[in-house]
Structure formats: C-alpha cells, structure tokens
Amino acid sequence: xxxxxxxxxxxxxxxxxxxxxxxxxxxxxxxxxxxxxxxxxxxxxxxxxxxxxxxxxxxxxxxxxxxxxxxxxxxxxxxxxxxxxxxxxxxxxxxxxxxxxxxxxxxxxxxxxxxxxxxxxxxxxxxxxxxxxxx
Amino acid sequence: xxxxxxxxxxxxxxxxxxxxxxxxxxxxxxxxxxxxxxxxxxxxxxxxxxxxxxxxxxxxxxxxxxxxxxxxxxxxxxxxxxxxxxxxxxxxxxxxxxxxxxxxxxxxxxxxxxxxxxxxxxxxxxxxxxxxxxxxxxxxxxxxxxxxxxxxxxxxxxxxxxxxxxxxxxxxxxxxxxxxxxxxxxxxxxxxxxxxxxxxxxxxxxxxxxxxxxxxxxxxxxxxxxxxxxxxxxxxxxxxxxxx
Numbered sequence: 001x002x003x004x005x006x007x008x009x010x011x012x013x014x015x016x017x018x019x020x021x022x023x024x025x026x027x028x029x030x031x032x033x034x035x036x037x038x039x040x041x042x043x044x045x046x047x048x049x050x051x052x053x054x055x056x057x058x059x060x061x062x063x064x065x066x067x068x069x070x071x072x073x074x075x076x077x078x079x080x081x082x083x084x085x086x087x088x089x090x091x092x093x094x095x096x097x098x099x100x101x102x103x104x105x106x107x108x109x110x111x112x113x114x115x116x117x118x119x120x121x122x123x124x125x126x127x128x129x130x131x132x133x134x135x
Numbered sequence: 136x137x138x139x140x141x142x143x144x145x146x147x148x149x150x151x152x153x154x155x156x157x158x159x160x161x162x163x164x165x166x167x168x169x170x171x172x173x174x175x176x177x178x179x180x181x182x183x184x185x186x187x188x189x190x191x192x193x194x195x196x197x198x199x200x201x202x203x204x205x206x207x208x209x210x211x212x213x214x215x216x217x218x219x220x221x222x223x224x225x226x227x228x229x230x231x232x233x234x235x236x237x238x239x240x241x242x243x244x245x246x247x248x249x250x251x252x253x254x255x256x257x258x259x260x261x262x263x264x265x266x267x268x269x270x271x272x273x274x275x276x277x278x279x280x281x282x283x284x285x286x287x288x289x290x291x292x293x294x295x296x297x298x299x300x301x302x303x304x305x306x307x308x309x310x311x312x313x314x315x316x317x318x319x320x321x322x323x324x325x326x327x328x329x330x331x332x333x334x335x336x337x338x339x340x341x342x343x344x345x346x347x348x349x350x351x352x353x354x355x356x357x358x359x360x361x362x363x364x365x366x367x368x369x370x371x372x373x374x375x376x377x378x379x
Contacts, residue, residue, distance in 0.1 A: 014173040014206065022180055060165050091168035092161065112172040115179035 005029035006122065009039050009069065010058040010089070019056070019113075026119060028126070035061065036069030043073075043081055051084050054125040056109065059090035059097060066090070067102060074103075085125055089113070166213055170206040177202050216342045223349045230270040230353055237267040237274070237305065241298045244278040251286035252294065259296035265305055268377050273350045277358075280343035281309045281370045288368070289313035303376040312367035321360055347372075 006023060008030055010016045016032040023030050033039040036057065043051070055073070059066035066088045074082045087107045090097060094108035102108075109121065177199050184191060222228045241261050249257075267274065285294045289311035297308045316324065325348045351358045355375055362368035 012169050012173075014202070015169060018173045018176045018180075018202075022176055025180065091165040091172075111168045112175045115176060115183065118176075 005031055005052045006125075007039055007042075007052045007055040007057075008032045009034075009036055009055065009061070009066075011035060011061040011063075012058070015058070019118075022115065022118070023122060026122075028122060036064035036066075036072065039069070040072060040076060044077065048080070051081070053085070053128070054122065055084055055086045056089055057086060059088050059092065059108075067097070067100060070103060070106060085128075087121065163213075163217065167210065170209045170213075174203060174206045216346065219346050219349075220342055223346070228349060228353055230273060232269055233271060234266060234268050235271045237265040238263050238298065240271060240275055241278060241296075241307070244275055244282060245296065248279060248282045248286070251283065253291055256289075256291065257294045257296060260299065261296075262299040265298065265300060267305065267374060269354050269374075270350070274354070277347040277350050277372060278307065280347040281307075281372070283343060284370070285309055285311040285313070285368075292367070300376075305374040305376065307372040307374075308369060310367060310369040315364040315366050316360070316362040316368055317364055321362055324360070325358070 006028055008016055008019050008023075009032075010019070011034050013034070016034070020030045020032050031039075031042065031052070033042065039055070039057075057066045057069050061069075064072070070086050070088070073084070073086065087109050088097065088102065089109040089111060091111040093110060094102075097108060098104075107121070109118065181191070181196075181199055219228070238261050241259075245257065245259060282294075282296075290313040292312035294312075295308070295310045297306070299306060325344050348358050351372055351374075357373045359371050359373075360368060361371075
C-alpha cells in the first residue's frame with residue numbers, strides 16, 4: 001500500500017508543476033497528468049486500497065474538460081472510482097460552473113489559487129476517513 | 136422573422152456576436168488567470184518559507200526567478216494579442232516595413248517554436264534567398280501563430296512547412312494532420328473571438344488566426360485554409376511578388 005496521494009490534472013504544465021511542488025513540500029505525494037484520459041488510464045491499474053484521497057482537476061482543458069472527466073470517472077468500470085473525492089479548479093466561479101451541470105458535491109478551487117486556502121482544503125481531505133470502493 | 140437594423144445586421148447576428156464575445160471573455164479570463172496562478176503560488180511558497188525561517192536553496196530561488204520571468208512573458212504575450220485586436224479594429228495597426236530575408240525569418244520562427252512540437256514532427260522545405268519588404272516582426276507573428284495552431288490542433292502528427300516562390304507569389308504553406316475543421320467553421324476561424332473548437336476543449340484566446348489574417352491583409356497578401364475533419368488542415372499564406 002502506498003502513501004495517500006493526490007492526483008493533479010491540468011493541461012498547463014506550469015500549473016501542474018507548481019501545485020505539485022507546493023503539495024510535495026508539505027509532504028503530500030502527488031501524481032500529475034496533462035489530461036483526464038491519462039489519469040483514468042492510471043487509475044484502472046490501481047488496487048482500490050491505493051486510490052488517491054483526492055483528485056484536483058482543471059475545468060478548462062483540451063481533449064476532456066473537468067466536468068466530462070468527473071462524469072466519466074463516476075460511470076467508468078461500474079462506478080469503481082465514484083468514491084474518490086474530486087475538486088474542480090477553475091478561473092471561473094462556482095456559480096458559473098454550476099450552470100454547466102457541475103455535480104453539487106464537487107467543490108471549486110478558484111484560480112488564481114491562494115496558498116493557505118489550497119493547503120487547508122487538501123489537509124481537510126487528508127484527515128477524512130477514506131471511502132474505499134468495494135469493487 | 137428577422138428584425139433588420141442596419142444593412143447586414145439582424146438580431147440573430149447580433150446575438151451570435153454577443154455569444155462569441157462572451158465566450159472570448161471567459162477564455163481570456165482563464166488564459167490570464169493561468170500564469171497568474173503559477174506566479175502567485177510560487178511567490179506565496181517563497182514568502183511562507185521566509186516567514187518560517189526556512190533556508191532558501193539558491194537553486195530554488197534561481198528557478199523561482201526564471202519562473203516569474205517566464206510567466207510574466209506569457210502574460211505579456213496575451214495582453215499584446217488583446218492590444219493587437221484593439222489596434223486592428225481601430226485601424227491603428229502600423230506596419231514598420233524593411234527589407235528582410237523571409238527564408239531566415241522562417242528558420243528563426245521554426246527554431247523558436249520547436250518546443251511546441253515533438254522531435255522530428257516538423258518536416259520543412261525553405262527556399263533560400265527569399266526576400267521581402269514588410270514588417271518583419273508582424274510577419275514573424277503570422278508564421279508563429281499558424282505554427283502554434285498546427286501544434287495545438289495537430290494531435291502530435293507530422294507537420295509540413297513549405298516556403299517557396301511560385302509564379303508571382305511567395306507562398307508559405309503549413310499543413311498538419313490533426314483533427315481538421317468542419318466546413319461551416321472554416322470561414323469563422325479567421326474572425327475575432329471565434330474558433331472552430333468549443334472553448335472548453337482547447338485553451339488559448341482564439342485570436343491568433345484573426346491577427347494573422349489582419350497582418351497578411353495589411354501587407355496586400357492572402358491567407359486561405361483547406362481542411363477536412365479527421366484529416367488535418369492546410370494554411371496557405373500568399374504574398375504578392377515585390378520588386379526589391
């Protein structure tokens with residue numbers, strides 16, 4: 001079993017690098033992906049016990065946007081990944097994204113990120129009991 | 136039923152224009168916030184380390200400063216694109232003309248943009264000793280914008296670049312084998328604020344081709360597109376022959 005980790009999905013390399021650096025500096029393992037498809041490929045090879053404790057995905061991305069990624073994540077493989085919490089990062093506000101069909105349980109991390117708020121959000125997921133899929 | 140205001144304008148066309156303007160504003164917001172996100176996080180991490188009394192690794196500081204430079208350059212480019220739009224619309228795009236080697240400029244642009252492409256993704260033929268009298272910086276912008284387009288939508292497949300003299304024209308042809316553009320979208324993509332692919336799917340302001348067309352038009356040239364969905368796109372820039 002590996003240490004708890006966070007998946008960062010953003011098509012912008014600079015944003016992936018800095019978010020990963022910030023979290024790794026706080027002792028949190030991260031895996032970064034430039035697209036939702038590559039993140040889904042990564043997940044399918046993981047045992048449920050090794051699932052990340054959180055996925056942070058950018059809303060506006062090429063190939064697959066954040067909302068589509070969340071829909072695919074929750075439908076794929078009979079809902080195997082549905083228990084993994086997801087946070088959407090975006091330059092747009094939560095109110096705007098809700099109008100585009102964002103699920104009500106998904107939080108929005110507004111860009112530009114504020115460091116302490118970002119770390120507090122991540123810490124809140126690190127201390128939650130993990131919900132591991134039964135599949 | 137269409138309500139006619141002035142000739143050529145209808146409520147429907149105005150609504151469509153407003154839609155594309157609003158989509159552009161959302162895109163601009165995203166594109167500007169992305170480098171600001173990176174800048175802000177880097178600087179806050181640095182400040183945090185200082186407050187905690189943590190020692191700052193000189194190499195880390197060096198990387199931070201490089202990052203600040205890169206992101207502010209990126210922001211500057213985005214802002215310049217938006218300023219160019221304003222200049223073009225108000226008829227204030229001023230060309231600074233000089234005689235320069237188009238062949239060399241093409242090589243320079245390919246070298247500057249090479250990080251956008253995979254190794255050996257670009258095959259090029261550049262006829263040597265092609266000279267042109269025009270705005271070198273702006274023509275470089277045209278080349279870069281179309282190369283950027285090929286990198287963004289080319290799906291990593293081979294890109295061909297040809298610069299050569301044909302009859303009375305100098306022709307630049309850049310072809311990719313990417314997703315291609317639907318016929319109904321092909322005319323729109325040279326328009327301000329419009330793009331052929333939904334805004335959420337691809338980042339970028341969508342101004343590049345509009346700016347490129349405006350610059351080419353200002354030089355008395357022509358830019359055209361051939362494309363087929365699933366088979367890629369070919370952009371051709373023609374400059375009339377000049378007596379230098």
